[in-house]
Amino acid sequence: MAIRKAEELVRVAQFRDECRRRGLTFTHQRQVIHRVAVSMTEHPTPEAIYERVRREIPSISLATVYKNVKTFLDAGILREVSVHHGSLRLDPNTAAHHHLVCSRCKTIVDLPEDAIEPVRVRGTLPLGFHVERHAVEIVGLCAKCARA
Protein backbone atom coordinates (compact mmCIF):
# COMPACT_ATOMS: atom_id res chain seq x y z
CA MET A 1 0.00 0.00 0.00
CA ALA A 2 2.79 2.36 0.93
CA ILE A 3 4.61 1.14 -2.15
CA ARG A 4 1.61 1.75 -4.40
CA LYS A 5 1.40 5.27 -3.08
CA ALA A 6 5.10 5.86 -3.63
CA GLU A 7 4.82 4.67 -7.22
CA GLU A 8 1.99 7.10 -7.79
CA LEU A 9 4.06 9.93 -6.42
CA VAL A 10 6.86 9.03 -8.81
CA ARG A 11 4.44 8.95 -11.75
CA VAL A 12 3.08 12.35 -10.86
CA ALA A 13 6.59 13.75 -10.46
CA GLN A 14 7.54 12.37 -13.87
CA PHE A 15 4.50 13.92 -15.48
CA ARG A 16 5.28 17.22 -13.80
CA ASP A 17 8.74 17.04 -15.34
CA GLU A 18 7.31 16.21 -18.73
CA CYS A 19 5.06 19.25 -18.50
CA ARG A 20 7.99 21.44 -17.53
CA ARG A 21 10.07 20.14 -20.41
CA ARG A 22 7.28 20.93 -22.84
CA GLY A 23 6.44 24.25 -21.31
CA LEU A 24 3.03 23.16 -20.11
CA THR A 25 1.54 24.17 -16.81
CA PHE A 26 1.12 21.26 -14.47
CA THR A 27 -2.38 20.98 -13.06
CA HIS A 28 -4.23 18.33 -11.15
CA GLN A 29 -6.83 17.99 -13.91
CA ARG A 30 -4.18 17.64 -16.57
CA GLN A 31 -2.40 15.00 -14.58
CA VAL A 32 -5.52 12.92 -14.08
CA ILE A 33 -6.67 13.27 -17.69
CA HIS A 34 -3.23 12.17 -18.81
CA ARG A 35 -3.11 9.17 -16.51
CA VAL A 36 -6.61 8.07 -17.49
CA ALA A 37 -6.10 8.58 -21.23
CA VAL A 38 -2.83 6.68 -21.27
CA SER A 39 -4.37 3.83 -19.32
CA MET A 40 -7.18 3.29 -21.82
CA THR A 41 -6.17 0.91 -24.57
CA GLU A 42 -9.58 0.83 -26.22
CA HIS A 43 -9.04 4.05 -28.20
CA PRO A 44 -11.49 6.14 -26.21
CA THR A 45 -13.45 9.18 -27.25
CA PRO A 46 -13.04 12.43 -25.28
CA GLU A 47 -16.44 11.68 -23.76
CA ALA A 48 -15.22 8.29 -22.52
CA ILE A 49 -12.16 9.87 -20.94
CA TYR A 50 -14.42 12.48 -19.35
CA GLU A 51 -16.62 9.79 -17.81
CA ARG A 52 -13.65 8.14 -16.18
CA VAL A 53 -11.95 11.32 -15.02
CA ARG A 54 -15.26 12.43 -13.52
CA ARG A 55 -15.11 9.57 -11.05
CA GLU A 56 -12.02 11.21 -9.57
CA ILE A 57 -12.84 14.85 -10.20
CA PRO A 58 -16.63 15.14 -10.25
CA SER A 59 -16.49 18.87 -10.94
CA ILE A 60 -14.40 18.59 -14.11
CA SER A 61 -15.95 19.88 -17.30
CA LEU A 62 -16.04 18.21 -20.69
CA ALA A 63 -14.48 21.32 -22.23
CA THR A 64 -11.43 20.88 -20.03
CA VAL A 65 -11.05 17.32 -21.25
CA TYR A 66 -11.29 18.48 -24.87
CA LYS A 67 -8.75 21.24 -24.32
CA ASN A 68 -6.28 18.90 -22.68
CA VAL A 69 -6.76 16.19 -25.24
CA LYS A 70 -5.90 18.75 -27.88
CA THR A 71 -2.88 19.85 -25.87
CA PHE A 72 -1.69 16.25 -25.64
CA LEU A 73 -2.23 15.75 -29.36
CA ASP A 74 -0.15 18.84 -30.12
CA ALA A 75 2.54 17.61 -27.76
CA GLY A 76 2.58 14.18 -29.40
CA ILE A 77 1.60 12.47 -26.16
CA LEU A 78 -1.60 11.18 -27.75
CA ARG A 79 -2.53 10.47 -31.34
CA GLU A 80 -5.78 10.48 -33.23
CA VAL A 81 -6.61 7.07 -34.64
CA SER A 82 -7.81 8.79 -37.78
CA VAL A 83 -6.11 11.94 -38.94
CA HIS A 84 -9.17 13.12 -40.84
CA HIS A 85 -11.96 12.96 -38.30
CA GLY A 86 -14.59 15.66 -37.94
CA SER A 87 -16.70 14.96 -40.96
CA LEU A 88 -17.57 11.82 -42.87
CA ARG A 89 -15.30 11.31 -45.89
CA LEU A 90 -16.73 9.30 -48.76
CA ASP A 91 -14.85 7.09 -51.14
CA PRO A 92 -16.43 6.10 -54.45
CA ASN A 93 -13.65 3.64 -55.12
CA THR A 94 -14.95 0.35 -53.74
CA ALA A 95 -12.07 -1.70 -55.07
CA ALA A 96 -9.10 -2.51 -52.87
CA HIS A 97 -6.71 0.41 -52.68
CA HIS A 98 -4.69 2.47 -50.25
CA HIS A 99 -4.60 6.07 -49.07
CA LEU A 100 -2.14 8.87 -48.80
CA VAL A 101 -3.32 11.32 -46.13
CA CYS A 102 -1.98 14.77 -45.41
CA SER A 103 -1.92 15.28 -41.66
CA ARG A 104 -2.12 19.03 -42.09
CA CYS A 105 -4.76 19.76 -44.76
CA LYS A 106 -6.47 16.36 -44.54
CA THR A 107 -6.29 15.82 -48.26
CA ILE A 108 -6.72 12.15 -49.12
CA VAL A 109 -5.32 10.69 -52.30
CA ASP A 110 -5.87 7.17 -53.58
CA LEU A 111 -2.97 4.83 -54.08
CA PRO A 112 -3.58 1.87 -56.39
CA GLU A 113 -3.52 -1.47 -54.64
CA ASP A 114 -0.37 -2.53 -56.46
CA ALA A 115 1.51 0.56 -55.28
CA ILE A 116 2.09 -1.29 -52.03
CA GLU A 117 3.45 -4.79 -51.67
CA PRO A 118 0.71 -7.12 -50.46
CA VAL A 119 -0.05 -6.80 -46.77
CA ARG A 120 0.94 -9.98 -45.00
CA VAL A 121 -0.03 -10.86 -41.48
CA ARG A 122 2.50 -12.68 -39.36
CA GLY A 123 1.13 -15.16 -36.88
CA THR A 124 -2.57 -15.10 -36.14
CA LEU A 125 -5.14 -12.42 -35.58
CA PRO A 126 -7.34 -12.46 -32.48
CA LEU A 127 -9.47 -15.58 -32.56
CA GLY A 128 -12.78 -15.16 -34.36
CA PHE A 129 -11.97 -11.93 -36.17
CA HIS A 130 -13.40 -12.06 -39.68
CA VAL A 131 -11.36 -9.95 -42.10
CA GLU A 132 -13.29 -7.96 -44.68
CA ARG A 133 -10.44 -5.95 -46.13
CA HIS A 134 -7.26 -4.21 -45.22
CA ALA A 135 -5.77 -0.96 -46.31
CA VAL A 136 -2.57 0.92 -45.82
CA GLU A 137 -2.69 4.52 -44.77
CA ILE A 138 0.40 6.56 -45.43
CA VAL A 139 0.28 9.67 -43.29
CA GLY A 140 2.49 12.64 -43.93
CA LEU A 141 2.61 16.08 -45.49
CA CYS A 142 1.47 16.66 -49.04
CA ALA A 143 3.78 18.66 -51.30
CA LYS A 144 1.90 21.88 -50.68
CA CYS A 145 1.87 21.56 -46.88
CA ALA A 146 5.46 20.34 -46.75
CA ARG A 147 6.55 23.67 -48.23
CA ALA A 148 4.73 25.62 -45.51
Next chain:
Amino acid sequence: MAIRKAEELVRVAQFRDECRRRGLTFTHQRQVIHRVAVSMTEHPTPEAIYERVRREIPSISLATVYKNVKTFLDAGILREVSVHHGSLRLDPNTAAHHHLVCSRCKTIVDLPEDAIEPVRVRGTLPLGFHVERHAVEIVGLCAKCARA
Protein backbone atom coordinates in the same frame (compact mmCIF):
# COMPACT_ATOMS: atom_id res chain seq x y z
CA MET B 1 -22.79 16.99 -78.40
CA ALA B 2 -25.50 14.53 -79.40
CA ILE B 3 -23.11 11.77 -78.41
CA ARG B 4 -22.48 13.32 -75.01
CA LYS B 5 -26.21 13.44 -74.44
CA ALA B 6 -26.68 9.82 -75.51
CA GLU B 7 -23.95 8.74 -73.12
CA GLU B 8 -25.70 10.52 -70.32
CA LEU B 9 -28.95 8.77 -71.15
CA VAL B 10 -27.18 5.43 -71.02
CA ARG B 11 -25.63 6.29 -67.69
CA VAL B 12 -28.98 7.24 -66.25
CA ALA B 13 -30.57 4.07 -67.59
CA GLN B 14 -27.82 2.00 -66.02
CA PHE B 15 -28.30 3.69 -62.68
CA ARG B 16 -32.03 3.13 -62.92
CA ASP B 17 -31.32 -0.56 -63.44
CA GLU B 18 -28.94 -0.64 -60.52
CA CYS B 19 -31.62 0.89 -58.33
CA ARG B 20 -34.15 -1.66 -59.53
CA ARG B 21 -31.77 -4.53 -58.84
CA ARG B 22 -31.17 -3.28 -55.31
CA GLY B 23 -34.80 -2.48 -54.63
CA LEU B 24 -34.21 1.26 -54.45
CA THR B 25 -36.59 3.81 -55.86
CA PHE B 26 -35.08 5.75 -58.72
CA THR B 27 -35.33 9.49 -58.24
CA HIS B 28 -33.82 12.46 -59.94
CA GLN B 29 -32.11 13.58 -56.73
CA ARG B 30 -30.66 10.15 -56.10
CA GLN B 31 -29.34 9.94 -59.62
CA VAL B 32 -27.60 13.31 -59.44
CA ILE B 33 -26.17 12.64 -55.97
CA HIS B 34 -24.83 9.35 -57.24
CA ARG B 35 -23.27 10.81 -60.35
CA VAL B 36 -21.67 13.66 -58.42
CA ALA B 37 -20.40 11.47 -55.56
CA VAL B 38 -18.86 8.94 -57.91
CA SER B 39 -17.19 11.68 -59.91
CA MET B 40 -15.43 13.15 -56.90
CA THR B 41 -12.08 11.50 -56.31
CA GLU B 42 -11.08 13.81 -53.46
CA HIS B 43 -13.02 11.87 -50.81
CA PRO B 44 -15.66 14.50 -50.26
CA THR B 45 -17.74 15.19 -47.19
CA PRO B 46 -21.56 15.07 -47.49
CA GLU B 47 -21.45 18.87 -47.38
CA ALA B 48 -19.10 18.98 -50.37
CA ILE B 49 -21.38 16.69 -52.34
CA TYR B 50 -24.33 18.87 -51.36
CA GLU B 51 -22.58 21.99 -52.66
CA ARG B 52 -22.02 20.39 -56.05
CA VAL B 53 -25.45 18.82 -56.34
CA ARG B 54 -26.98 22.18 -55.46
CA ARG B 55 -25.62 23.66 -58.66
CA GLU B 56 -27.92 21.29 -60.55
CA ILE B 57 -30.79 21.07 -58.08
CA PRO B 58 -30.85 24.30 -56.11
CA SER B 59 -33.82 23.17 -54.03
CA ILE B 60 -32.17 20.00 -52.73
CA SER B 61 -31.72 19.71 -48.99
CA LEU B 62 -28.66 18.62 -47.08
CA ALA B 63 -30.77 16.01 -45.29
CA THR B 64 -31.55 14.36 -48.60
CA VAL B 65 -27.86 14.18 -49.40
CA TYR B 66 -27.16 12.59 -46.02
CA LYS B 67 -29.97 10.08 -46.46
CA ASN B 68 -28.80 9.07 -49.90
CA VAL B 69 -25.18 8.88 -48.89
CA LYS B 70 -26.24 6.48 -46.17
CA THR B 71 -28.30 4.51 -48.66
CA PHE B 72 -25.28 4.23 -50.96
CA LEU B 73 -23.07 3.17 -48.07
CA ASP B 74 -25.54 0.43 -47.15
CA ALA B 75 -25.67 -0.65 -50.76
CA GLY B 76 -21.89 -0.79 -51.02
CA ILE B 77 -21.85 1.85 -53.76
CA LEU B 78 -19.83 4.19 -51.58
CA ARG B 79 -17.48 3.56 -48.70
CA GLU B 80 -16.43 5.59 -45.70
CA VAL B 81 -12.73 6.34 -45.70
CA SER B 82 -12.72 5.71 -41.98
CA VAL B 83 -15.03 3.12 -40.50
CA HIS B 84 -15.04 4.76 -37.09
CA HIS B 85 -15.97 8.37 -37.77
CA GLY B 86 -18.39 10.33 -35.60
CA SER B 87 -16.25 10.99 -32.62
CA LEU B 88 -12.55 11.51 -32.13
CA ARG B 89 -10.77 8.32 -31.10
CA LEU B 90 -7.57 8.71 -29.12
CA ASP B 91 -4.58 6.44 -29.15
CA PRO B 92 -2.09 6.59 -26.30
CA ASN B 93 0.27 4.30 -28.17
CA THR B 94 2.57 6.65 -30.07
CA ALA B 95 4.89 3.91 -31.27
CA ALA B 96 4.43 2.41 -34.73
CA HIS B 97 1.65 -0.16 -34.73
CA HIS B 98 -1.41 -1.26 -36.65
CA HIS B 99 -5.13 -1.50 -36.03
CA LEU B 100 -7.85 -4.07 -36.19
CA VAL B 101 -11.20 -2.34 -36.59
CA CYS B 102 -14.65 -3.86 -36.28
CA SER B 103 -16.88 -2.38 -38.95
CA ARG B 104 -19.97 -3.09 -36.87
CA CYS B 105 -19.23 -2.07 -33.28
CA LYS B 106 -16.25 0.17 -34.13
CA THR B 107 -14.01 -1.50 -31.59
CA ILE B 108 -10.37 -0.80 -32.34
CA VAL B 109 -7.62 -3.15 -31.20
CA ASP B 110 -3.91 -2.54 -31.52
CA LEU B 111 -1.72 -4.90 -33.49
CA PRO B 112 1.99 -4.80 -32.71
CA GLU B 113 4.09 -3.47 -35.54
CA ASP B 114 5.72 -6.84 -36.09
CA ALA B 115 2.34 -8.55 -36.55
CA ILE B 116 2.43 -7.29 -40.13
CA GLU B 117 5.28 -7.70 -42.57
CA PRO B 118 6.90 -4.32 -43.22
CA VAL B 119 4.90 -2.10 -45.55
CA ARG B 120 6.82 -1.59 -48.76
CA VAL B 121 5.97 0.96 -51.38
CA ARG B 122 6.47 0.01 -55.01
CA GLY B 123 7.52 2.74 -57.35
CA THR B 124 7.28 6.31 -56.12
CA LEU B 125 4.79 8.33 -54.16
CA PRO B 126 3.46 11.62 -55.52
CA LEU B 127 6.34 14.06 -55.81
CA GLY B 128 6.98 16.10 -52.68
CA PHE B 129 4.95 13.98 -50.28
CA HIS B 130 6.77 13.74 -46.98
CA VAL B 131 5.98 10.49 -45.16
CA GLU B 132 5.55 10.70 -41.41
CA ARG B 133 4.34 7.18 -40.79
CA HIS B 134 2.21 4.45 -42.22
CA ALA B 135 -0.20 2.07 -40.66
CA VAL B 136 -2.22 -0.91 -41.75
CA GLU B 137 -5.89 -1.01 -40.91
CA ILE B 138 -7.51 -4.42 -40.97
CA VAL B 139 -11.26 -3.96 -41.20
CA GLY B 140 -13.68 -6.75 -40.45
CA LEU B 141 -15.97 -8.18 -37.82
CA CYS B 142 -14.75 -8.83 -34.31
CA ALA B 143 -15.54 -12.22 -32.80
CA LYS B 144 -18.58 -10.92 -30.97
CA CYS B 145 -20.09 -9.16 -34.01
CA ALA B 146 -19.26 -12.05 -36.33
CA ARG B 147 -21.53 -14.27 -34.27
CA ALA B 148 -24.45 -11.84 -34.62
Next chain:
DNA sequence: ATATCTGCAAAAGTTTTGCTAAAGT
Protein backbone atom coordinates in the same frame (compact mmCIF):
# COMPACT_ATOMS: atom_id res chain seq x y z
C1' DA C 1 -53.11 2.60 -54.71
C1' DT C 2 -49.10 1.97 -52.15
C1' DA C 3 -44.61 2.51 -50.80
C1' DT C 4 -40.76 5.37 -50.83
C1' DC C 5 -38.59 9.70 -51.05
C1' DT C 6 -37.97 14.82 -50.56
C1' DG C 7 -37.69 19.06 -48.11
C1' DC C 8 -38.14 21.40 -44.02
C1' DA C 9 -37.51 22.27 -39.38
C1' DA C 10 -36.35 20.63 -35.09
C1' DA C 11 -33.49 17.71 -32.31
C1' DA C 12 -29.43 15.28 -31.08
C1' DG C 13 -24.62 14.77 -30.90
C1' DT C 14 -19.83 16.61 -31.14
C1' DT C 15 -16.45 20.18 -30.62
C1' DT C 16 -15.03 24.95 -30.01
C1' DT C 17 -15.03 29.43 -27.92
C1' DG C 18 -15.36 33.58 -24.80
C1' DC C 19 -15.31 34.82 -20.43
C1' DT C 20 -14.29 35.12 -15.28
C1' DA C 21 -12.46 33.11 -11.40
C1' DA C 22 -8.96 30.12 -9.83
C1' DA C 23 -4.62 27.95 -9.81
C1' DG C 24 0.25 27.44 -11.20
C1' DT C 25 4.90 29.53 -12.01
Next chain:
DNA sequence: ACTTTAGCAAAACTTTTGCAGATAT
Protein backbone atom coordinates in the same frame (compact mmCIF):
# COMPACT_ATOMS: atom_id res chain seq x y z
C1' DA D 1 2.71 39.70 -10.16
C1' DC D 2 2.02 37.27 -14.28
C1' DT D 3 0.53 33.62 -17.18
C1' DT D 4 -2.03 29.76 -17.97
C1' DT D 5 -5.89 26.88 -16.98
C1' DA D 6 -10.62 25.37 -15.29
C1' DG D 7 -15.37 25.64 -15.43
C1' DC D 8 -19.43 27.35 -17.35
C1' DA D 9 -22.53 28.55 -20.83
C1' DA D 10 -23.26 29.69 -25.40
C1' DA D 11 -22.16 28.97 -30.08
C1' DA D 12 -20.72 26.38 -34.07
C1' DC D 13 -20.73 22.40 -36.59
C1' DT D 14 -22.21 17.67 -38.03
C1' DT D 15 -25.71 14.31 -38.40
C1' DT D 16 -30.26 12.34 -37.52
C1' DT D 17 -35.21 12.38 -37.18
C1' DG D 18 -40.33 13.23 -37.70
C1' DC D 19 -43.56 14.56 -40.58
C1' DA D 20 -46.49 16.36 -44.58
C1' DG D 21 -46.56 16.70 -49.28
C1' DA D 22 -44.59 15.00 -53.60
C1' DT D 23 -42.92 11.39 -56.54
C1' DA D 24 -42.11 6.73 -58.20
C1' DT D 25 -43.74 2.03 -59.02
